[in-house]
Amino acid sequence: MIDVLISFDMFLVKISLVLQLFDGHNGSAAAIYTKENLLNNIIAAMPPDLNRDEWVAALPRALVAGFVKTDKDFQERARTSGTTVTFAVIEGLFITVASVGDSRCILESAEGDIYYLSADHRLECNVEERERITASGGEVGRLNTGGGAEIGPLRCWPGGLCLSRSIGDVDVGEYIVPVPYVKQIKLSTAGGRLVISSDGVWDAVSAEVALDCCRGMAAETAAAQIVKEAVQVKGLRDDTTCIVIDIVPPEKPTAPLPQPKKLGRGVFKSMFRRKSSESSSQIDKEYLEPDVVEELYEEGSAMLSERLDSKYPLCNMFKLFMCAVCQVEIKPDEGISVHAGSSDFGKLRPWDGPFLCLSCQEKKEAMEGKRPSGDRHNSDSD
Template identity: 80%
Template sequence: MSSKGEHQTVPLSVLLKRESESEKNEDPEILHGQASQSKKGEDFTLLKTECQRAMGDGVATFSVFGLFDGHNGSGAAIYTKENLLNNVLSAIPADLNRDEWVSVLPRALVAGFVKTDKDFQERAKTSGTTVTFVIIEGWVVTVASVGDSRCIFESAEGDIYYLSADHRLECNVEERERITASGGEVGRLNTGGGAQIGPLRCWPGGLCLSRSIGDMDVGEYIVPVPYVKQIKLSTAGGRLIISSDGVWDVLSAEVALECCRGMPPDAAAAQIVKEAVQAKGLRDDTTCIVVDILPLEKPPPPLPPPKKAVKGKLKAMFRKKSSSSHSDKEHTEPDVVEELFEEGSAMLSERFDTKYPVCNMFKLFVCAVCQLEMKPGEGISIHAGTSNSLKLRPCDGPFLCTSCQEKKEAMEGKRPSGNRHDSDSD
């Protein structure tokens, strides 16, 4: 036994084990809670922590939180809740390291959303759903969204980030232009005599949204291609709030965060729902998920009040995309939260046109959407019919199967979308 002060050697294997355990402990602690008040029974949530995936010779974990706000029935929301995650994961190649896995998530989310929509429409149901889908891997948060539910994040420093887009036709000029260019019509409800009332809607169908999953009776220019934003947090963490429009129609991000400051996630979610319902009554399903992302070694501290704006010192939080309705809002830009990815295009050719090395992680002769294996020459390049098609070589992918190529063309207004099954109501 060594005397006090005598130097002791530590075997290399022990050091490596300690380092490995230390690295694992750097991941955050995820605490979550949810609350809801139901009017129509069409809001659904998915809360999954400690999801596992293979990584080299080990297993890594990640968390998933989803909010599905259905309309015209609950069928699309339930189906999406049950199938979207598997469809996203099936679009990710096996045995990637952490950085690679995070890098391919945006493309896999696009593929998973489109496949879920395509599969659900084959069931000939007319309901639809908004989706806000959050994947947390370590300190990286990736959010994919269609519709008008929203996800916001407040860092431990008190800065607010908008991680989703609002696809309401009323407030999104770019989406209105895309729909009319694809063959749809945008206008208000006509009550006769030239009077028009209510928000802007897409006709036929009368949907107020430009993107959703389902809604086969509206037209395929209502697309399931999600807006995706990915950020890396500081190790101080922060709080996510994911809520349906029943909350955001009443509360601003600042009010939602302030009304639950210092509360644990369960109580915070309940307080946000309570505030929304008290303000205007229970007019819609009102659902909220609160997720605290915290350092493991520290107890959950009360979040600080938002920083006071310094006149002349405000900058845009991220590069603003016109697909987001929050482009008019500005907040301080700290160094502690890093933007990794942001894209909102509705065009699959743009969303799948990833550069090296990401594109080389995907199998050459597999459909980029539904993962169907194809023989060489069977697949259709995602760039077919675009300005890049003249430069293509036979091996230039990604590729789509015939069925997914038809889906892509319909969403882009390149073929009539009315040839569908007779639909049943939910």
């Protein structure tokens, strides 16, 4: 069963394009639920009344809160499925990507450089994630067929999931976390091409091959060509979905044409005379100035306290007595600072937020391996 879902949304908080790709496993419930709720949870985590620059700066933190809240709410439904998520927001030339799992988002700039805007949370290739899981009480190993023979990719046990981060997977363990890797860049004014694909594509072709095989094609044709290339290499063995978006710079305004003049003496001399800098229009100067892709933000820690603490921009604009993850209002004496239990907590005041409600604090401690996974929800299979 193909469990990949894709979504294109325009939302009116700011006029932005949102791209979402979900690759479900063990059923489609998590992918469908996340598609229907993740965007709203992210928007709810954004402070109100921000200008555009503030909104872009606050987006990485809101993405973390939205991912964790979506996972928390879905797990309360006691469904056993899970999903990878690649979530991209395009606001003008700003691109912000949050991801859990092994789908991948890449960008080719107009200058020909390739940027990886997501991280692979596949245990087979991510040493840091393997170490985090074992430190939290999980086990990492291959499927044992008996007699000492081991086959397949590295998996997390119990559960046998080969990913270290996802939304859902209530039956696997608290060390499988929904905290996303987030990266934010600003494109050059020349634009670029964004490609988001599920692991069925990247298991077959590299980023360079994917981009080269669709060179010069329109975005819709390019997406189909990348899938075709991947299937030709390995056949249709896994979910193979691709989204291609071309971010086209605005048309450059043309400088006004000079009034025609009658040819006379000295015309050829004037044609080859070097023009003074003052004669160049401001428009010409603007587009002659070189600009490049700027990498504005990158954070991949799985520790929720590190992703929601005061080093994040605009933290003072978030409501003081509201859970930083699930957005529920909390009384002043009920909120628990995200710094609680950290080595630096002694340097902070009890009212130094952001704050978590009790249930999100328990989720945070379990995610960070500070307590064993307790009794899990009784779950029905999809």
